[in-house]
Amino acid sequence: MTVFVKVMLKPGVLDPQGKAIADALHRLGYGSVSDVRAGKLFRVEVDTDDPKAAKEAGEQMAGKLLANPVIEDYEVLLEAAGAPTGAAR
Amino acid sequence: MTVFVKVMLKPGVLDPQGKAIADALHRLGYGSVSDVRAGKLFRVEVDTDDPKAAKEAGEQMAGKLLANPVIEDYEVLLEAAGAPTGAAR
Numbered sequence: 001m002t003v004f005v006k007v008m009l010k011p012g013v014l015d016p017q018g019k020a021i022a023d024a025l026h027r028l029g030y031g032s033v034s035d036v037r038a039g040k041l042f043r044v045e046v047d048t049d050d051p052k053a054a055k056e057a058g059e060q061m062a063g064k065l066l067a068n069p070v071i072e073d074y075e076v077l078l079e080a081a082g083a084p085t086g087a088a089r
Numbered sequence: 090m091t092v093f094v095k096v097m098l099k100p101g102v103l104d105p106q107g108k109a110i111a112d113a114l115h116r117l118g119y120g121s122v123s124d125v126r127a128g129k130l131f132r133v134e135v136d137t138d139d140p141k142a143a144k145e146a147g148e149q150m151a152g153k154l155l156a157n158p159v160i161e162d163y164e165v166l167l168e169a170a171g172a173p174t175g176a177a178r
Binding site: 006007008018021024025028030032033034035036037038039040041042043044045046047048057060061064065066 | 095096097107110113114117119121122123124125126127128129130131132133134135136137146149150153154155
């Protein structure tokens, strides 16, 4: 099964990357952008057919390795709920 | 409105970061992990109440700045469809 782990900085944690992106978007003419936060998205293929086991494994992996719980929030989703379509655009 | 932009490497593009994470997960005992792909997730606050305009702006920003369309696929979602819950876990 495919598990997606979304990792974002907690509210209030300084995000210099997001700030730099917001500044660049302003320079490109997107003045309506008020804030950008940059996060990470991991697609993990787990060899199991049990959605509950896959999600539980994803939660553990996120807490131990993929996210830093001190400064980051994470969310674990099974494929149907969080998959990019993968279509080339 | 809040727009989420998911960016993942296209299938077939080498992902050394994902490979390193998969190796680390194996060392942590998650032998059932067969593949990891690392991507990016951006939360962009756009000053508009028009969902269509917000999504259109998100698509443009993704194509111009947030993603490299040569090697990356992207997907643009409005908040309800792609938001991490933000709950501390």
